[in-house]
Amino acid sequence: MKQAILTSKQAIEFSEIEKPVIKSNEILMKVKKIGICGSDIHAYYGEHPFMSFPIRLGHEMAGEVVEVGAEVKDIKIGDLVTTMPQEFCHECEPCKNGRYNICNSLQVIGCQTPGAACEYFNVDAALIKKIPEGMNDELAAMVEPAAVGVHAVRSGSNIKGMNVVVMGAGTIGNVTAQAALAEGAKSVLITDLSDYRLDVAKQCGITHTANTGKTSMKEAIEQAFGNEGADIFFECVGIGATVNQAIEFSKKGHDIVIVGVFGSTPAINLAWVQDREYRIIGSLMYVEKDFQDTIDYMAAGKINMKPLLSKTFKFDDYAEAFKYIEQNKDTSLKVLIEM
Template structure:
């Protein structure tokens, strides 16, 4: 079969490798449909961030079950699934409390083991989520990034009737924005430094957008004054600047969920730290996207939102193509962040 292989130094190649085989009764063989490039894959490709090389990445994918181990009763051949990349141990104290994202004995598809940038993949049955009828393979490839924002919103006790502020209008942020709207948020605002992203946020349903290079944090804070109560702020950009900004623009007793991963040290000015105390803010760390019952409420809610037609994806796709086209698009990034989702099409 074909697979995209990443070598040390950022070189990607298409290789013909042996098709994987089921070796355990609890495994399934999946024909991959679509697999998206995650922002976390970029340092794995370009910045020596993978656990080992060579490696086939890819954890945001959908596909069709084509074979099952004799212990699998949950799936049949022909079932459409999406990947649930985390495989916790289900035995440690964290897992026993259903804190699956915090498991210390986990493995992860497309990071610690081979992923979905290939024509076929073998998965443990717990790494698959059966997609309900009416959900397309392309929608299935967006379940994993969508549930990241959903997890943060659930940690903040939901957002129905609340005012949501998304700091960072990338793919994760704009998917989270649509989830917040679907969950019944009273208002949703998006903050970014990219006017293109802000225009797209408005097109996808944002009630307000703010350009944080053209407006000071104080100006944004004032603009949000009418929606300052019952506020949930999601920081999705993963930058020291945006973490500071999230604190500065938050309303009284707001919940700030930190979703983006930092790649640089952060320093909080004394005045900004004081705002956490003076506004009695709640700072929530959000890691991955899992809860009970496995894989979690996040995945069930995303299913419903797709079925209800509440999520728009077309505008979020920057590029999609076969193996050759995909490698060209990824290589062209040269380590820079994506402006939209890049997907491998194996259909």
């Protein structure tokens, strides 16, 4: 079968290897679609702090089951599936507390172990999720990023009835905003510097959008929530400026959730964090319940991923897809590879 390996900076090499032989606890999928994620892009440019060459990418995937191991129950040949890409130890303190997303020895498929950028992919059946009818392989490949948003809105105080600000309307900001509404937020404002990304957010049902290059955060919050103010901030950009903006406009004693991935260590206004008893909370990936609920929200139309899909490339054009993303930074969101 064919596979694609990222061998060094901006170098994807195709090779032929044997089709995997599954263990009794595994399934084999014929990979249908994989998604390219922000972390893949960092890896492609050799800028990912926790990934190294060579690596077979692909942690966002959709596949059709073609073989089922002897011990596997409830998964059949022909099922459309996706994978929760976290391999964890089951034994460390976070794992024992059900927080395996922060396992002390977490390995992510397609980041630290070989991913699904190949024709056939074998996975532990415990990591497999079935996709319900009505969802196609494009949507199946976008469950993984959507689940990041569902976990994020569960990371702080209960989101129900809250006025929510999501900073950043990239894929993760978008899904965080949608998840906030799905989980009962009163009102959601999403901000970005790209009108394209804000327009996609509108198509996904986020009513309040603001381009903070044109409108100040203060005005945007007033327009969205009147004099009620913002109850919780989700930072989905990964830069110090937005964290400090959240600190500036948050209500005393409220939560600021950090979902963005930071490439550097910014200076943060911790004097205000202390003085105003802000709670700064990190959010990483998701656990099984977040993932299953994401599938259910997508099946029910409460999280709409379709507007996020910018373009689909053939597997042979995998490298082209990275170039496209680079050249269309502000006018593209999710890019999929058709295998």
